[in-house]
Amino acid sequence: xxxxxxxxxxxxLLACFLCGSLFFGCKQKEKPEFLFRASLxxxxxxxxxxxFEYFGQTLEERSNGRMKLQVYPSEQLAKEIEAIRLIQxxxxxMTVTGSMLNNWFELAAFCELPFFFKDTIEARNFIHGPIGKxxxxxxxxxxxxxxxxxxxxxxxxxxSNRPIKHPDDLxxxxxxxxxxPSFVTAWSALxxxxxxxxxxxxxxxxxxxxxxxxxNPFDLIKNAGFYEVQDYINLTEHVISWGYxxxxxxxxxxxxxxxxxxxxxxxxxxxxxxxxxxxxxEKHIKDELAxxxxxxxxxxxDAYIKKCEDAIYSSLxxxxxxxxxxxxxx
Numbered sequence: 001x002x003x004x005x006x007x008x009x010x011x012x013l014l015a016c017f018l019c020g021s022l023f024f025g026c027k028q029k030e031k032p033e034f035l036f037r038a039s040l041x042x043x044x045x046x047x048x049x050x051x052f053e054y055f056g057q058t059l060e061e062r063s064n065g066r067m068k069l070q071v072y073p074s075e076q077l078a079k080e081i082e083a084i085r086l087i088q089x090x091x092x093x094m095t096v097t098g099s100m101l102n103n104w105f106e107l108a109a110f111c112e113l114p115f116f117f118k119d120t121i122e123a124r125n126f127i128h129g130p131i132g133k134x135x136x137x138x139x140x141x142x143x144x145x146x147x148x149x150x151x152x153x154x155x156x157x158x159x160s161n162r163p164i165k166h167p168d169d170l171x172x173x174x175x176x177x178x179x180x181p182s183f184v185t186a187w188s189a190l191x192x193x194x195x196x197x198x199x200x201x202x203x204x205x206x207x208x209x210x211x212x213x214x215x216n217p218f219d220l221i222k223n224a225g226f227y228e229v230q231d232y233i234n235l236t237e238h239v240i241s242w243g244y245x246x247x248x249x250x251x252x253x254x255x256x257x258x259x260x261x262x263x264x265x266x267x268x269x270x271x272x273x274x275x276x277x278x279x280x281x282e283k284h285i286k287d288e289l290a291x292x293x294x295x296x297x298x299x300x301x302d303a304y305i306k307k308c309e310d311a312i313y314s315s316l317x318x319x320x321x322x323x324x325x326x327x328x329x330x
Contacts, residue, residue, distance in 0.1 A: 032060075032068040034255060036247070038094035039077035039086070041199045046223045047281060048096055048151060049073050051274035052245070058266040063259060069094075079198035081179055087248040088144050096151060096243040099180045104143045106320050107135045110327075112156075114186040114312060115305045117240040120152060127242065131323060139246070146252050147244040148264060149271035152278060154217035154285075156239040159230040161212065163297045167191055167307045176202050176214040182312060186238070189311035190304065199224070206230060215239075218285045219278075227292035234297045236304060245270065 036059075042048050049071060056069030078086050081103065083095040101108035110116065110126065117123045126132050127150060139145050164170055170192045177183035179196040187194035195211055199220075205211045206229040214226065221233065245267065255263060290296070316324060 030065065032063075033066045034068070034259065036067070036069045036093040036251070037077065038069060038071045039075065039083040039092055040071065040073050040096060041075050041080055042220070042223055043074045046073075046219065047274050047277040048243070048245075050277055051151070051270050052094075054273050055245075055266055055270035058269060059263065062262045062266060067255075067259060067263065075198065075200040079200060081198075084143070084145065087246070087251075090248060090250055093251045094245065094247045096245050097145070098241060098243045099182070100178060101139060101143055101145075102180055102182065105138045106317060107131065107138060107323070109180070109182050109316075109320070110135070110323075111243075112180060112239045112241040113182055114238045115309060116327075120240060123152075123240050123242060126327070131327065139244070140249050144249050145244075145246040146249045147246050148267035150242045150244050151271065151274050153241045153243060154219055154278075154282060155237040156215050156217055156241065157221075158213055158215045158234040158236045158238070159221060159226055159232060159294075160234060161231050163232055163295075164213075164234040164236075164299065165297060166300050166303050174210075174212045176205065176211045182315065185311055185315040186308045189308040191307075202226070203229065218289060219281060221294075222285060222289055222292075227289055227294050230294070232295050232297050233289065234299050236299055237301065238304065 038052055040048055052071045059067045059069055077092055080100050086092045099108055099112035136147050139147055158164055167190045170190050173192045175187050175192045175194050176197045177187055177194045184194045202214050203224055
């Protein structure tokens with residue numbers, strides 16, 4: 001019979017042997033040559049996050065583990081404008097952005113200029129046209145961010161706890177807006193009190209009454225759970241927009257040519273994957289929001305446009321006014 005002390009010693013030796021066998025029999029997972037970190041404003045259920053997860057898997061597989069992506073949702077790493085600055089400082093590497101870049105160069109205002117594009121076809125033509133290409137050039141050379149595709153967004157609508165059919169119904173309403181000058185201009189002209197605020201702070205602020213309304217596409221209204229603190233979606237459709245998945249230009253240029261090629265092809269596939277998710281989501285999201293208890297309000301859109309278009313145009317620089325006119329009257 002094996003004595004207790006001998007049994008303990010035997011067990012320890014066996015454990016050591018097994019550990020040693022595992023250690024020498026298996027290679028330790030090698031660290032990637034390039035580790036990217038992406039900060040997103042949306043949570044894990046949003047199509048952007050799902051697309052970035054797909055992108056990360058694709059990068060790792062096609063580069064044989066030389067590249068890896070970590071995705072942080074819900075502004076865990078930084079709020080959107082801070083994320084841009086952190087990318088510029090090479091602290092993090094990627095995000096999705098658009099009109100927020102108006103804080104660096106004015107052409108970015110067209111990404112989400114209120115009541116500018118009539119539909120997604122106009123927006124798509126702009127993206128692929130000369131002004132859209134100039135925007136991409138400025139993103140790289142002025143902001144230090146390289147766009148690697150674009151994500152179409154649904155129209156932005158105003159949510160509230162009372163129906164807002166006409167701009168007159170907006171008087172004094174405290175509306176959260178992103179930190180974008182044209183948004184502040186438009187909602188001020190409409191009679192509201194626009195309050196710039198990070199997206200991650202909006203739900204709590206609505207809950208506490210710090211703000212009374214906010215505006216976003218259906219997917220973000222659902223994604224952020226605004227149906228829990230807002231009763232109405234006023235179908236203002238005031239912005240047709242898109243977002244750019246971007247990487248810091250400095251970070252991108254550090255990649256060898258073979259990895260640059262893999263990265264850009266994977267990003268192109270990410271855009272196609274996100275477009276599929278977005279299209280499928282748009283088919284039923286309005287019904288889902290209605291099922292959550294939200295009521296949809298048809299608005300006098302012409303009255304909205306008439307009340308704020310002069311203010312938006314007047315807020316533009318002379319150079320931007322020329323572009324505005326050219327795009328409106330080709």
